[in-house]
Amino acid sequence: xxxxxxxxxxxxxxxxxxxxxxxxxxxxxxxxxxxxxxxxxxxxxxxxxxxxxxxxxxxxxxxxxxxxxxxxxxxxxxxxxxxxxxxxxxxxxxxxxxxxxxxxxxxxxxxxxxxxxxxxxxxxxxxxxxxxxxxxxxxxxxxxxxxxxxxxxxxxxxxxxxxxxxxxxxxxxxxxxxxxxxxxxxxxxxxxxxxx
Amino acid sequence: xxxxxxxxxxxxxxxxxxxxxxxxxxxxxxxxxxxxxxxxxxxxxxxxxxxxxxxxxxxxxxxxxxxxxxxxxxxxxxxxxxxxxxxxxxxxxxxxxxxxxxxxxxxxxxxxxxxxxxxxxxxxxxxxxxxxxxxxxxxxxxxxxxxxxxxxxxxxxxxxxxxxxxxxxxxxxxxxxxxxx
Numbered sequence: 001x002x003x004x005x006x007x008x009x010x011x012x013x014x015x016x017x018x019x020x021x022x023x024x025x026x027x028x029x030x031x032x033x034x035x036x037x038x039x040x041x042x043x044x045x046x047x048x049x050x051x052x053x054x055x056x057x058x059x060x061x062x063x064x065x066x067x068x069x070x071x072x073x074x075x076x077x078x079x080x081x082x083x084x085x086x087x088x089x090x091x092x093x094x095x096x097x098x099x100x101x102x103x104x105x106x107x108x109x110x111x112x113x114x115x116x117x118x119x120x121x122x123x124x125x126x127x128x129x130x131x132x133x134x135x136x137x138x139x140x141x142x143x144x145x146x147x148x149x150x151x152x153x154x155x156x157x158x159x160x161x162x163x164x165x166x167x168x169x170x171x172x173x174x175x176x177x178x179x180x181x182x183x184x185x186x187x188x189x190x191x192x193x194x195x196x
Numbered sequence: 197x198x199x200x201x202x203x204x205x206x207x208x209x210x211x212x213x214x215x216x217x218x219x220x221x222x223x224x225x226x227x228x229x230x231x232x233x234x235x236x237x238x239x240x241x242x243x244x245x246x247x248x249x250x251x252x253x254x255x256x257x258x259x260x261x262x263x264x265x266x267x268x269x270x271x272x273x274x275x276x277x278x279x280x281x282x283x284x285x286x287x288x289x290x291x292x293x294x295x296x297x298x299x300x301x302x303x304x305x306x307x308x309x310x311x312x313x314x315x316x317x318x319x320x321x322x323x324x325x326x327x328x329x330x331x332x333x334x335x336x337x338x339x340x341x342x343x344x345x346x347x348x349x350x351x352x353x354x355x356x357x358x359x360x361x362x363x364x365x366x367x368x369x370x371x372x373x374x375x376x377x
Contacts, residue, residue, distance in 0.1 A: 061265020085254030
């Protein structure tokens with residue numbers, strides 16, 4: 001199922017992460033993790049292969065621990081819906097360095113393309129705003145995404161939330177590491193923390 | 197979330213203060229919680245501690261994920277909740293095994309020891325089992341004079357050995373909630 005005028009997810013994520021510098025990137029399980037891997041493996045990538053609904057909270061935990069570093073969560077609409085309460089928790093904490101990106105294809109792509117709530121009734125940008133995330137917007141063109149990406153480096157003006165409607169075509173998987181312990185140890189190492 | 201209406205001012209217990217001291221000593225920085233009356237004194241102390249970040253949650257599983265992120269970012273945390281919240285966490289508990297991070301949770305118990313509300317009993321009865329099935333070690337404190345050593349041991353094995361650990365704070369310790377009209 002592919003509709004015209006929707007953005008291609010890999011191009012979106014590559015554009016968002018092109019100038020990432022020291023950013024820590026958390027990818028929600030499913031295609032978002034593959035997109036982040038496709039943009040280039042990185043010591044500061046936190047790939048999720050499970051824990052559905054947890055991506056934003058993992059990002060919040062990193063963001064509170066490292067307030068001077070940009071933290072970007074990139075996840076899908078289904079994963080976001082499962083953790084939708086976490087938007088209220090982020091709205092309360094207001095971490096200036098946290099950006100939440102939802103790649104919204106309006107379907108559960110990993111399980112066969114069943115419709116999600118966002119194609120019919122749920123407005124995630126409206127939810128984010130109502131939860132106290134004032135900077136919540138839709139990004140509809142590659143130009144808007146390229147203009148938005150540098151703002152993710154600003155660690156005092158978040159939290160920010162962006163929903164990007166993407167094409168629901170299933171792309172070839174780009175498999176990131178599935179070893180959670182390795183992933184966390186690698187991020188900690190990049191931040192200067194030794195293993196226990 | 198339950199106010200225990202009879203948690204009277206005349207007998208403010210000292211064990212929450214013991215827990216707070218231990219958490220401070222272990223350099224615990226992020227404290228996600230869903231409120232419970234049994235944790236109210238500790239939550240107040242955390243809210244007043246400049247070195248700690250109290251993070252109120254909408255559901256307990258958020259706290260498991262938050263602590264995973266905190267650890268990746270170099271900080272320790274502890275999740276405060278009551279027994280009914282443990283069931284909300286089950287899938288997210290996967291993170292404790294997959295990421296091998298130092299997970300500690302302090303759980304105030306309902307559904308035991310003189311419980312008035314039968315709706316608390318099923319989850320209270322399965323709380324320890326849920327943790328054990330999830331690969332999380334369970335310690336329990338039932339008397340004020342043992343809270344300190346139990347929480348100390350739990351923090352030690354969680355933070356020093358990355359052994360995910362839950363401390364159950366018995367309803368006998370906290371006092372059964374009194375329901376009055």
